[in-house]
Amino acid sequence: MRHRVAEDHMSLNGQRILLVGGSSGMGLATARTAALEGARVTIASSRQDRVDAALRELPDGCAGIAVDVRDETQVANALERVGAIDHLVFTAGDSFTPRRLAELDLAAAQGMLAVRFWGAVTVIKHAITRLRPTGSITLMTGTVGQRPVSGAALAAAGAGAAEALVKGLAVELAPVRVNAVRAGAIRTPMWDRVPEPQRDAILARLAQNTLVGSVGEPEHIAMAHLYLMRNDYVTGTVLDVNGGSLLTAA
Ligand SMILES: NC(=O)c1ccc[n+]([C@@H]2O[C@H](COP(=O)([O-])OP(=O)(O)OC[C@H]3O[C@@H](n4cnc5c(N)ncnc54)[C@H](OP(=O)(O)O)[C@@H]3O)[C@@H](O)[C@H]2O)c1
Numbered sequence: 001m002r003h004r005v006a007e008d009h010m011s012l013n014g015q016r017i018l019l020v021g022g023s024s025g026m027g028l029a030t031a032r033t034a035a036l037e038g039a040r041v042t043i044a045s046s047r048q049d050r051v052d053a054a055l056r057e058l059p060d061g062c063a064g065i066a067v068d069v070r071d072e073t074q075v076a077n078a079l080e081r082v083g084a085i086d087h088l089v090f091t092a093g094d095s096f097t098p099r100r101l102a103e104l105d106l107a108a109a110q111g112m113l114a115v116r117f118w119g120a121v122t123v124i125k126h127a128i129t130r131l132r133p134t135g136s137i138t139l140m141t142g143t144v145g146q147r148p149v150s151g152a153a154l155a156a157a158g159a160g161a162a163e164a165l166v167k168g169l170a171v172e173l174a175p176v177r178v179n180a181v182r183a184g185a186i187r188t189p190m191w192d193r194v195p196e197p198q199r200d201a202i203l204a205r206l207a208q209n210t211l212v213g214s215v216g217e218p219e220h221i222a223m224a225h226l227y228l229m230r231n232d233y234v235t236g237t238v239l240d241v242n243g244g245s246l247l248t249a250a
Helices: 025-036 048-057 072-082 108-113 114-130 153-172 189-193 198-207 219-230
Strands: 016-020 040-045 065-068 084-089 131-142 177-183 237-241
Touching: 016 025, 016 114, 025 040, 025 048, 040 048, 040 072, 040 131, 048 065, 065 072, 065 177, 065 189, 072 114, 084 219, 114 131, 114 153, 131 153, 131 219, 177 219, 189 198, 219 237
Parallel strands: 016 040, 016 084, 040 065, 084 131, 131 177, 177 237
Antiparallel strands: none
């Protein structure tokens, strides 16, 4: 039987969207785009000052909440305050410095997945009962999982784990849909941690390693997030948004 497209689900107007990691970068771009389409947006991240600064940039009516996704009690309380949601988008990620495994003690190695992977698991666990059956979850991964540089094995493992989690949860949580966006290099505040002039040099090299000749902007990811929230026939997928960087010579 032909799948009947539920047009009311394809519009984000009035939909409740929680963006964890929504105070910066890709999450903030998605928050802005979704809010302009009439969605009821709540952003969340660990620092209240960053949440407040982001809310000043967003259209009126958006809400914000401070929560450190490494702390399950904070996550449970935050999800309780947020209530029912249609779509959860998780883009939270902390700073990552490439380090070879031999130079890492095990606690530091485990800590590298604390926000990106275990944070996502924790938020999803506490969001499940609040997600509407017509809703979706979207996680964030990166091309590092497909083409890691030396020192990025743990980051690659985190990306691979998140992509496998997407498939497992798509089956387990159906009809709620679960997907991920696998991003190439995107110009966001994450890169501010790299001092100039190295930052420009790295981004220029990463731009050369694409087919389109540039790094991405947060709005490129926002478009992917909106597609995955709207299209109610897409689940268990990983959507590449990378300017073709996986098809160039290393
Ligand atoms: N930019 C790229 O080139 C790129 C490419 C591929 C994948 N990624 C990944 O995509 C994700 C988003 O990246 P982005 O570039 O948008 O980064 P970003 O601009 O630095 O934003 C990261 C967000 O995560 C939040 N966050 C960090 N630690 C948190 C915690 N413990 N609890 C809750 N929120 C936390 C930050 O807010 P607070 O500081 O307030 O906590 C911020 O809102 C990251 O996982 C990143 O590794 C990035």
